[in-house]
Amino acid sequence: MKSNIVFTYGMIFVLLISCSTPKEPEDTSWQFDPALETKVSEIVSSLSLEEKGKLFYGNGKFWSAGIERLGFSEVQYADGPLGIREELGRHSWSPAGWTTDSATFFPAGGGLSASWNTELAYKYGVAMGAEARARNKDYLLAPAVNIQRSPLGGRNYEYFSEDPVLNAAFAVPMIKGIQSQDVAATIKHYAINNQETRRGSIDVLASERTIREIYLPVYKAAVMEADVYSVMCSYNRFRGPYVCENEFLLRDILKGEWGFKGTVMSDWGATHSTVESALYGLDISMGDGGEGTYHETYFGDPLVEAVQNGDVPMEVFDEMAERVVRVLLNVNKDDPTRKTGAINTPEHHKLVYDVASESIVLLKNDQDILPLNTGQIKSIAVIGDNATQTLASGGFGAGVKALYEITPLEGLKNRLPNTEINFAQGYEEEYERRGFVGIPDYEGNPELVAEAVEMASNSDVAIVFVGGNRQVESEAADRTTMELPFGQSELVSAVAEANPNTIVVFVAGTAFDIREIEGAASTIVWSWFNGSEAGNAIADVLLGTVNPSGKLPFTMPKKLDDSPAHATNSFPGNETEVSYEEGILVGYRWFDTKDVEPMYPFGHGLSYTNFEYSSPSTNKSSYSSSETIELTVSIENNGDVYGKETIQVYVQKNNSEVMRAEKDLKGFTKIEVSAGESETATISIDVENLAYFDEDSMSWVVEPGEYTFLIGSSSRDIRGSITVAIE
Numbered sequence: 001m002k003s004n005i006v007f008t009y010g011m012i013f014v015l016l017i018s019c020s021t022p023k024e025p026e027d028t029s030w031q032f033d034p035a036l037e038t039k040v041s042e043i044v045s046s047l048s049l050e051e052k053g054k055l056f057y058g059n060g061k062f063w064s065a066g067i068e069r070l071g072f073s074e075v076q077y078a079d080g081p082l083g084i085r086e087e088l089g090r091h092s093w094s095p096a097g098w099t100t101d102s103a104t105f106f107p108a109g110g111g112l113s114a115s116w117n118t119e120l121a122y123k124y125g126v127a128m129g130a131e132a133r134a135r136n137k138d139y140l141l142a143p144a145v146n147i148q149r150s151p152l153g154g155r156n157y158e159y160f161s162e163d164p165v166l167n168a169a170f171a172v173p174m175i176k177g178i179q180s181q182d183v184a185a186t187i188k189h190y191a192i193n194n195q196e197t198r199r200g201s202i203d204v205l206a207s208e209r210t211i212r213e214i215y216l217p218v219y220k221a222a223v224m225e226a227d228v229y230s231v232m233c234s235y236n237r238f239r240g241p242y243v244c245e246n247e248f249l250l251r252d253i254l255k256g257e258w259g260f261k262g263t264v265m266s267d268w269g270a271t272h273s274t275v276e277s278a279l280y281g282l283d284i285s286m287g288d289g290g291e292g293t294y295h296e297t298y299f300g301d302p303l304v305e306a307v308q309n310g311d312v313p314m315e316v317f318d319e320m321a322e323r324v325v326r327v328l329l330n331v332n333k334d335d336p337t338r339k340t341g342a343i344n345t346p347e348h349h350k351l352v353y354d355v356a357s358e359s360i361v362l363l364k365n366d367q368d369i370l371p372l373n374t375g376q377i378k379s380i381a382v383i384g385d386n387a388t389q390t391l392a393s394g395g396f397g398a399g400v401k402a403l404y405e406i407t408p409l410e411g412l413k414n415r416l417p418n419t420e421i422n423f424a425q426g427y428e429e430e431y432e433r434r435g436f437v438g439i440p441d442y443e444g445n446p447e448l449v450a451e452a453v454e455m456a457s458n459s460d461v462a463i464v465f466v467g468g469n470r471q472v473e474s475e476a477a478d479r480t481t482m483e484l485p486f487g488q489s490e491l492v493s494a495v496a497e498a499n500p501n502t503i504v505v506f507v508a509g510t511a512f513d514i515r516e517i518e519g520a521a522s523t524i525v526w527s528w529f530n531g532s533e534a535g536n537a538i539a540d541v542l543l544g545t546v547n548p549s550g551k552l553p554f555t556m557p558k559k560l561d562d563s564p565a566h567a568t569n570s571f572p573g574n575e576t577e578v579s580y581e582e583g584i585l586v587g588y589r590w591f592d593t594k595d596v597e598p599m600y601p602f603g604h605g606l607s608y609t610n611f612e613y614s615s616p617s618t619n620k621s622s623y624s625s626s627e628t629i630e631l632t633v634s635i636e637n638n639g640d641v642y643g644k645e646t647i648q649v650y651v652q653k654n655n656s657e658v659m660r661a662e663k664d665l666k667g668f669t670k671i672e673v674s675a676g677e678s679e680t681a682t683i684s685i686d687v688e689n690l691a692y693f694d695e696d697s698m699s700w701v702v703e704p705g706e707y708t709f710l711i712g713s714s715s716r717d718i719r720g721s722i723t724v725a726i727e
């Protein structure tokens with residue numbers, strides 16, 4: 001049995017040392033390395049004003065100056081998070097037209113976190129870091145970790161979760177993995193940036209407790225546990241000032257409280273000032289200007305002038321330079337021993353297959369149609385445009401020039417060469433162009449539906465691929481509705497009526513209104529924008545070669561108005577501001593506290609086997625605030641096949657003096673159990689992680705008293721509980 005215990009990363013790293021970890025991330029806190037600091041100071045004190053003045057602004061779309069005299073070549077940046085973005089023109093967003101810039105398409109963030117396997121997150125980081133190095137990048141613009149506040153969020157597919165604990169559990173190992181390859185991870189988009197609507201101007205208002213408990217923990221963990229080298233500040237404002245000139249978020253919290261020593265980099269075009277930005281904590285301004293004019297932008301000549309006339313003190317300027325140099329030294333910039341990376345390797349393709357196949361969620365299997373009994377199946381009708389969609393690029397925002405991408409139809413054909421597989425498109429994409437993005441049409445195409453129904457009724461099994469795609473879910477635009485576009489729900493109803501052996505497979509990065517499909521279909525599977533090997537992975541899950549073990553990293557509401565930001569009518573706000581009225585009750589915290597039944601709860605996902613939970617226990621019955629609770633539970637696989645189960649631990653504070661969510665995820669672990677065997681799952685929870693943020697004292701407080709841990713297979717499938725006392 002292998003078990004990855006989320007809160008003790010040390011254990012994970014013991015297992016992963018063999019995957020080429022150059023520095024031991026657990027032992028070396030780069031941010032406080034005295035030898036390195038001496039070198040940083042020496043270099044910065046040797047720089048002229050002019051040399052320093054070139055370090056802080058993009059002098060191409062994804063470039064900034066190095067320090068030629070000292071042998072530091074230009075600094076190169078590349079977008080993640082789906083893989084290393086194709087090369088763009090130095091001064092334009094158009095592709096540079098290289099023929100050697102294809103890369104591995106990694107499963108998008110939502111898919112990665114649905115695996116609930118944090119070992120995979122580390123390996124994913126190592127592989128993506130290696131691909132970045134193979135393309136000679138210094139900064140990788142990943143991971144993207146914004147909390148999924150609303151199902152409509154256009155970039156939800158890039159982000160990990162609605163839950164801060166799950167979010168941080170993936171961000172930390174992924175950053176360590178990326179940085180193990182001598183490339184700087186850039187966690188984005190800091191912070192409280194949870195919508196695309198008016199993202200460049202919206203002023204976000206949220207209570208202190210809300211930001212501390214929900215929106216900031218992932219960044220804090222990235223800085224304090226993963227030693228992330230770089231943080232990207234987001235487009236929005238927070239409580240007035242833009243984030244990239246927000247003293248509270250950048251100086252006070254990030255660089256002050258958390259002691260961040262790396263670079264704060266603006267999102268592309270998110271800088272709005274010279275003096276305020278420098279004073280309040282921005283170090284590198286990206287995405288402004290163009291050929292011949294970069295030096296005129298905020299952090300070009302105007303910054304040097306501001307230093308010369310005293311508006312920006314020299315100490316601030318020097319500190320910025322120290323940060324830039326510190327990161328360059330940490331990634332071994334231009335050092336002969338620097339890792340050179342590897343791209344499109346069989347190992348990376350195997351990894352994306354592993355992630356994809358562990359992330360697929362079996363939502364419902366009421367008739368036990370899955371896994372497919374191929375011995376009895378002669379013909380399969382594969383229906384739906386999503387069976388042939390490629391997802392590495394499209395819509396607005398970063399994509400990958402994938403070396404290859406297996407679609408679901410190709411995956412099924414690969415795996416079932418001797419079965420008759422026919423394809424009917426079923427629905428077609430149609431959009432009305434609006435600005436950067438297309439607003440999808442909600443009408444179906446009756447002829448395509450008729451063709452699909454005909455094919456389904458003449459086949460043993462129908463598999464209908466529906467969901468979103470890279471146009472429907474896109475950067476720069478939130479969706480306007482949770483409805484499935486292009487008449488997909490009606491298509492499923494018609495096909496399911498024609499053939500009771502209908503399986504619905506969603507390919508999507510976020511929740512949709514699936515009420516009609518839920519009523520029509522007995523079997524529903526959820527896949528994601530799942531990378532180069534997506535099609536092989538989904539085929540293997542349908543065939544039972546892989547026993548599904550993914551679990552939803554978000555709540556699937558029945559309808560939009562049930563979800564917190566919409567129930568409180570606070571998404572996407574008015575013309576100028578959005579106030580997060582639901583406070584800390586984001587995602588399942590809202591559904592559980594307000595007793596609203598979701599379509600599928602957070603953490604839900606079935607298996608082809610059954611797991612029985614028994615004997616939950618803790619190592620002690622009462623703890624002090626500096627202790628760690630060791631919780632164990634026995635998991636028996638009482639089905640016929642090997643499987644993996646994610647055990648989730650939620651906490652409930654009994655008789656709390658403050659408002660609490662009904663339950664909060666505090667830990668989880670994913671274990672493998674052979675058929676007929678039992679294994680013990682162990683989850684460690686530091687008592688200090690039970691704290692709430694107290695707005696009166698502006699500090700974290702662990703309330704003494706009783707806490708009940710709910711141990712479950714999902715947030716609403718609780719299999720046992722145990723109560724402990726905290727002194």
Ligand code: BGC
Pocket residue numbers: 079141188267268398
């Ligand atoms: C996105 C970032 C991205 C940057 C550079 C921005 O529009 O918000 O996530 O890294 O562009 O492509």
